[in-house]
Amino acid sequence: MEKVKKKIGSFSFWNWVTASIIFRLILIYFPKNLNLSSRPEVSTPLTSFRRLAEGYWLKQSFMSPYAGSMYHGSPLLLSLLGPLTINRIEGQPNHLLYSLVSVIADVVSAMLIRATGQNLRLAYLRSLESLDLVKQIEVSGDIAALIYLCNPFTIVACVGLSTSPIENMAVILCLYGACSRLIPLAAFGWVIATHLSLYPAILIIPVIFLLGCGPDSPPRKLFLQRHQQKEVLNQSKLPPRFSWGPVIHFAFWAFLWSVYVLVLCGISLKQFGGLWEMFKSTYGFILTVEDLSPNIGVLWYFFAEVFEFFRNFFLIVFHVNILFMILPLAIRLRHRPCYLAFVYVAICSMLKSYPSVGDSALYLGLLGWFVNELADMQFSLFLFCGYVGVSLLSPVMHNLWIWRGTGNANFYFATAMVYACLQIVLVVEGVSAMLNHDRKLRNLITGKPQDAKS
Amino acid sequence: MAETKEKSLSDEKPKPRVRPIVRLGIFLISHSFLVSVVCCTAGVLALFLLPVLAKNTYISENALMPGSASPMLSNQHVSDGNRLVKDLTNPNSKSSETGIESHKIIAQYMLDLGAEVSFHKFHPQMNQFHPLHFFSSPVSGKIQENYSCSSYGINTVGIIRAPRGDGKEAIVLVTPYNALKSGFGEALSLGIAYSVFSLLTQVTWLAKDIIWLVADSQYGEYAAVAAWLREYQSPKFSSLSTPNAEMCPDVNNLFELKGHSISGSKFSNSFRRAGTMAAALVLKVRDQNEQFEDTISIYAEASNGQMPNLDLINVVNYLAVHRQGLRVNVEKLWPLLNSSWLKSLGEIFESLAKVAKSLYPKWKFGIPATEYVEGTATLASSLYYQALGVPTGPHGAFRDYQVDAITLEISPKFSLDKVWRNDILLRGGRLIEGVIRSVNNLLEKFHQSFFLYLLTSPSKFVSVGVYMIAFALLIAPLPMVAASLYVDANSSSNYSKGDSSTPSAITDTDEHGIAIRSWRWLNSAKLVFIVHLWGAIVSLLPYFISQIPDCSPTTSFMIWVLLSILSLLTSNSVLASPLACAKATQEKEWALVKSVTISSVFIGLGLMSVINFATAEIGALLMVPMCLLARPLKLDVRAGTLRSFCRLICNLVLGHIAFPPAAFFLLKGMLDGFGNANVGDFWMWVESLWAWNSATYLFIGMVQLPCWVLCVSILFHTC
Secondary structure: OOOHHHHOOOOOHHHHHHHHHHHHHHHHOOHHHHOHHHOOOOOOOOOEHHHHHHHHHHHHOOOOOOHHHOOOOOHHHHHHHHHHHHOOOOOOOOOHHHHHHHHHHHHHHHHHHHHHHHHHHHHHHHHHHHOOOOOOOOOHHHHHHHHHHHOHHHHHHHHOOEOHHHHHHHHHHHHHHHHOOOHHHHHHHHHHHHHHHOHHHHHHHHHHHHHHHOOOOOOHHHHHHHHHHHOOOOHHHOOOOOOOHHHHHHHHHHHHHHHHHHHHHHHHOHHHOHHHHHHHHOHHHHHHOOOOOOOOOOHHHHHHHOOHHHHHHHHHHHHHHHHHHHHHHHHHOOOOHHHHHHHHHHHHHHHOOOOOHHHHHHHHHHHHHHOOHHHHOOOHHHHHHHHHHHHHHHHHHHHHHHOOOOOOHHHHHHHHHHHHHHHHHHHHHHHHHHHHHHHHHHHHHHOOOOOOOO | OHHHHHHHHHOOOOOOOOOHHHHHHHHHHHOHHHHHHHHHHHHHHHHHHHHHHOEEOOOOOHHHOOOOOOOOOOHHHHHHHHHHHHHHHOHHHHOOOOOHHHHHHHHHHHHHOOOEEEEEEEOOOOOOOOOOHHHOOOOOOOOOOOOOOOOOEEEEEEEEOOOOOOOOEEEEEEEEEOOOOOOHHHHHHHHHHHHHHHHHOOOOOOOOEEEEEEEEHHHOHHHHHHHHHHHHHOOOOOOOOOOOHHHOHHHHHHHHHHHOOOOHHHEEOOOOOOOEEEEEEEEEEOOOOOOOOOEEEEEOOOHHHOOOOHHHHHHHHHHHHHOOOOEEEEOOOHHHHOOHHHHHHHHHHHHHHHHHHHHOOOOOOOOOHHHHHHHHHHHHHHHHHHHHOOOOOOHHHHHOOOOEEEEEEEEOOOOOOHHHHHHHHHHHHHHHHHHHHHHHOOOOOOOOOOOOEEEEEOOEEEEHHHHHHHHHHHHOHHHHHHHHHHHHHHHHHHHOOOOOOOHHHHHHHHHHHHHHHHHOHHHHHHHHHHHHHHHHHHHHHHHHHOOOOOOOHHHHHHHHHHHHHHHHHHHHHHHHHHHHHHOOOOOOHHHHHHHHHHHHHHHHHHHHHHHOHHHHHHHHHHHHHHHHHOOOHHHHHHHOOHHHHHHHHHHHHHHHHOOHHHHHHHHHHHHHOOOOOOHHHHHHHHHHHHHOOOHHHHHHHHHHHHHHHHHHHHHOOOO
16 A cells, blocks of 8 residues: 555545545445454454453453453453444444444544654654755655555454554554653553553653654764764754653653553452453463464464473563564664654564554554655565565465365465565565665765765 | 665675675576576476376375275165166156155155155255355355245255264265156166165164265256255254245145155154265266266366365275276366377377486386377366366365265266166166275365375376476566566666766755655556456456346347446546656656566466466466566567567467457367357356356456456557
8 A cells, every 4th residue: 555655746635534434434334245353364362353242241241351261352441342342223234333433543543643744754854954955755644644544454454343443543642642742642552552462562662762852863973973064063953862851751651541540450350350360361361372273473373383391481482582672673773763663563563472464554554654764665566565465365375274174274374474574574674774764864964975885 | 686786786886795695586587588488488398297297196094995895785785776766767756747756756765774864945046146255154145035936946865874973974975866857867876876875774884974865956956965055054044034945835745755654753854964074975877878888987176176185086986997897087178189289299208208218217207198198188177177166066065065075977888778777786886885985984084185186087196286386487487577677677767867966966866766766666556456456346347237137148248348448448547647647657667567567467376376276377378478578569669670570479469369258269269169159158158157156257357357458558558
């Protein structure tokens, strides 16, 4: 859907938004034909709406919603979305109400992405101005929002009754709050996103950078060099230094919100084992990879094969994998916190235990923020074709394995591996394109010929 | 890879070290023409080598143990079967206009053996258009229509419970039977099945239940079996409002049987079930035969080119050849048998093998030329029927529920004396008994042997690992040519830019240039996307056209063509034009379009090769040369060299051949002669494809047709 990018000038933004909403509404009216909600690509044990309905039913009949290892989400979602699972409108498709909620969530996310993109663009323009580089740049906010809205992955996740639109909205809320320096909002988004799917917890690092030194800009070193050249050190034109004030403010709000959320959870689970039960069957379930039903990730296959007594070891290895990448990336990309957030989200969606296409939808949307910087990215056609190919091949392989019986688990796992490789290529190429962009800016300032590196 | 090469070209400085894999990629891309010629030739050659590379079949599952026990079917059982045949062919039984009498006779015979008997009444279900059927389970979303009592069929089902089994598994024996106008062959097939059935009620070794389904074939054999299977696998708890076959008055006549039967306790009105099906055999006897020995034909292709497990075919083949002395046939493409070029090709391979053997005695891969021709004819028909995606018999219904099934058609040498009839009953019966006994030994469902294979003779097969090589070679040039075109288009735009001196100016032009360069393919991708969208619309159109009443195939086809052209023009003007004018036509625009087209074709072919290999192979033979050669005619005309002239001719020829209807008529003409070709035939063919939910239909509509349109648009590109 990156196609949309260039056409923004001639096509109005709102036309595309309306078109994508209408398209979703049309799809919602054929739930039986598409049967998306039972696809492993869309609904994982964590995001499945059917499981949520089951949990709600259990809770209504005064049992623990986590009984029977069916539901693994937050108790807050049960209270908020649970009633939607049983409310039906006569003559309309089941779960119409929830579908509408997820459409709204998508639109809200898109609007937040747009606002954040505009913020980022302003910041980028300002920093270019202070470097005396005049450029025309694309309206990245609109493009990112449209990529998010028109991405088939987002549409499928939205129509397929999964909770990922809501999780994505929480993540985007957090980034939006941090970019526009609405600290309570950022803290709220972060706490909710972490509460819903655990992995966004690592977004605290980009958020701290965002609050500490403001949105993405070229490295600070460049500004110093530029001003040394001109031999006038104008402090006002320099990006601000890291300030601890907003960060402490954020920490305070984050603490407040998490206590609030935990108290609410505690109240709702009072009779059913309390918070410990919740931690065990949500975070514990995520971290120990209990459910080995196939999905588009690579962990289910691995843990189905691994010997029982090595299991704990490999669990640690796989999760530490994510943690290992945090620090080097944070150091290298600290001047571009939003880009850092994108990279973190992409890595998480690659290595998380129950990935779905909704996670890809999120990072592909965020990618749109950086059209100007990533204009030089390599392998764009290859990646695009790869994504198209894998997203078509994966259901076919699943069908071959499950329904026709002529294939086996390896067929499906092969597509999962290709998918993981594509994501790796995307992240690697994206990061190197961003670093090249910084290098190019530096060369422009110092006046070197620009073709020195690649 | 792409950008790296371009950078290394534009560098004045000493080149940075390039990783070996990147260097290999660059090498392949820069020699893409040579590589693609070599790969395509090798791919076609490998396809023709497949009969030589075929391996002998072997029984992979040890538990089957075919032929290890001596057959128990005796003359007593044969005379039982003969009695049934006589009763059925007796003119008295045919007097009834609905054919209920014959069903009663069969049911009575089954009851006498002590089997559980029930009737299954069904309405023939018209095939409907389910474009997404392939991706869903076979049972989902069947729509009940209004039925009338005038048309319904009756399947008679007899079940023997296994004395040693737990009732969780079953083997199905199907004999299609049309009570209204049954030939002698159908009666004979019932006789064979009955003699086996009567034996199986007595044996002690039975571990799986036996279901004998006499499928009422007055609305087609497939429909009857499919209706019974649907009821068996997914019971319908329908509301009272839908009219049911049970409500029709004359169906109730059937149950009078209960009144004057002795063992009425075993007869039941309700639908009877046994366990999950391990395998199913469909038995038919052909009425007339012009051959001089008893042969048995095996039909195995189910929907979308799915095949039963090879072990099932192996067991039948082994028992028929080595125990019963029957000749086993699989379908051949007869016109190929007499073709001289194939024969000479076979002779070339044979002599090559001889040379190889004389060089090194351990190289033994040659087969005689006649065998090669036969193998190729069989392989071609195997490919053809798999590619059609239409099941070749009632066994296709079973494959939708993951049950391995084949149709056995016995064609006896025809004579009327009683000895001959007893002989065929005995041998056919023993064959069926042997197969059932083998399957009875099975511990799990068939899983040992291949599911993906092509047959070159009843005892030779090509497995997926071998035939995939031919296909992979054929499509390997696609990504390479796509990459090379992409690189060329990008680097040419890079060279055309002028240099500027001031830093800010550089930024400006550079930034713009980069934005164009890196994402320039988006414009072409949009075009390709629109054409594929149009392909989807074209594939959906027949559904609406078929709703028009009283439309002859020719008119329907014309309407289809008109609507398709109209929608192409509309989509082009609505979606494409405002965007196309935003970016002025750049030089080498066609190269990018071709690059993206080739990528999409590659994805489409790769996808189809997983769904239905045969379709993908045939499609690749048509599309790959066309995609690779496509180049604006204007350029070739302008160049005026011999090479460009050849390319021009090739392009024009391929542009005509690869158009799906043209390819269809060409194929049809080659097989049946061009005399009676009719425009409506294509419509009928397409209709049969979508009625059977063949993925080939979607392939033609959404991969081949868009690819053809894009290639033609490249040919007529104004550059």
